[in-house]
């Protein structure tokens with residue numbers, strides 16, 4: 001007689017097991033990750049699974065709850081005391097009695113809340129670097145003079161298979177008290193980043209401890225975003241963000257590097273500022289999630305190279321000048337306390353690797369999240385900030401570069417430009433005939449031509465125009481003939497519309513005439529042209545490197561990408577021609593990458609390996625870049641066709 005066949009979902013792993021095998025053991029043998037803290041004693045409740053009933057003809061399995069053992073006394077007791085949701089079973093207690101399709105519930109679904117405007121929900125399979133392991137330790141015996149810690153290690157090896165365990169020295173003075181307090185039962189948090197690394201006991205609690213959390217954090221030059229996540233369920237329990245206090249030392253990255261160069265205490269002050277902000281965010285997410293700091297055992301960070309260096313306390317001066325040398329490009333793994341992060345005293349920190357001097361761990365995070373290296377199709381991944389970080393590739397080959405777009409896309413260097421904040425115009429439409437505009441203001445429900453707009457706008461004011469609206473207004477001006485292919489505001493249109501104003505020798509478009517006059521000037525159009533030409537030239541350079549004429553799919557990462565309309569990005573030629581439905585904003589993809597690396601240490605190896613294989617292109621060293629830049633100044637472009645745009 002052949003053994004029953006068991007299929008685990010969503011991983012799709014399958015195998016045959018003798019009748020009577022606990023489902024948890026089967027999962028272990030197949031490498032399916034099912035959490036378990038109590039080691040199969042039916043007390044932690046972390047090993048829950050669900051049987052999918054039905055005829056899975058494709059797999060040759062008829063699965064039913066009759067093919068799993070009924071709840072035994074231990075499981076019944078757990079269900080009574082702690083309650084088990086309908087249909088859920090404890091996989092450590094339930095045994096295989098026939099063919100089964102077993103669902104391992106994945107709470108770690110990164111949903112739209114976490115990744116704003118995410119292209120799709122994604123399930124992160126869990127396999128964190130830190131595990132909780134409960135053991136019952138033998139009491140001391142005069143005849144066997146083995147230390148308390150050593151007897152605990154024996155049980156951790158016996159019950160959990162951990163050999164060659166190290167222990168964080170800070171725990172040594174506490175071991176005896178903890179063991180006695182727990183009446184010879186203890187929960188150990190064990191950190192192991194990879195299978196080749198020695199496992200380390202990083203924390204201990206008396207008795208059964210059933211809480212373990214981690215942080216995933218993206219340190220941007222403007223904002224810092226953090227998620228607090230249960231390492232046991234994968235659930236995001238709280239998320240928060242704050243502005244980067246380093247802004248007071250300089251708006252953009254280069255001005256912060258100059259600050260360090262000019263001020264002897266500059267580096268220290270900025271490191272302190274960012275660490276302080278991170279610590280305050282930890283307070284916030286802990287409060288919101290009702291979690292104690294000491295239950296946070298792991299943390300993962302992504303950041304651009306300069307933020308990455310400053311956070312680690314490294315002087316970023318070398319990144320301000322050629323050859324843009326990183327102090328460390330590989331992933332960094334250390335104790336959280338080493339970077340003054342006070343979580344559990346044994347908590348760990350991991351920073352994703354940086355790709356190049358201008359393409360940081362944030363781009364690595366976005367790459368991990370969107371996965372060009374997992375695709376057959378050619379994917380373009382763009383994160384637009386003061387520098388655009390660009391990754392292009394597929395399964396076989398991936399290249400990356402950054403391009404100096406400048407701050408125009410963020411509203412800086414634009415006459416009426418401002419950051420995206422209440423009062424900023426964020427959307428613009430122009431009437432093709434009359435050239436009259438209608439627009440939307442951040443913080444105001446209605447469009448400017450709708451009822452109630454005036455009263456509502458009274459509160460916020462109309463203070464300026466932010467990045468997304470600049471792109472839209474310039475694109476609309478171009479579409480309706482107000483600006484030429486070369487980007488010249490056409491004075492001839494002044495006869496047609498009072499919106500076209502002469503300002504000296506050039507012309508402007510009057511977008512709003514109120515308490516504050518908001519115009520789009522010839523210089524503004526130029527600034528946008530320069531920024532978009534830099535972005536496009538960078539993309540084009542990478543396309544040439546890979547020898548491709550088109551890309552199959554485009555992902556816009558970052559805040560800017562969430563707000564711009566792909567259609568307008570293409571009208572202006574920010575991005576190459578592509579099916580519009582294939583252009584997607586993916587929100588904070590870098591943060592999603594951090595979350596993936598937090599919840600599954602396999603993703604750490606994946607991105608480390610991918611980053612070493614990514615070919616780094618330095619735009620400043622490419623003689624051809626200048627020509628590509630000049631060609632890209634025209635709207636949408638001088639040399640490249642945009643067939644899908646015409647359609």
Ligand code: FES
Pocket residue numbers: 035036037038039040041042043044045046047090091092093
């Ligand atoms: Fe703890 Fe099953 S492993 S309840």
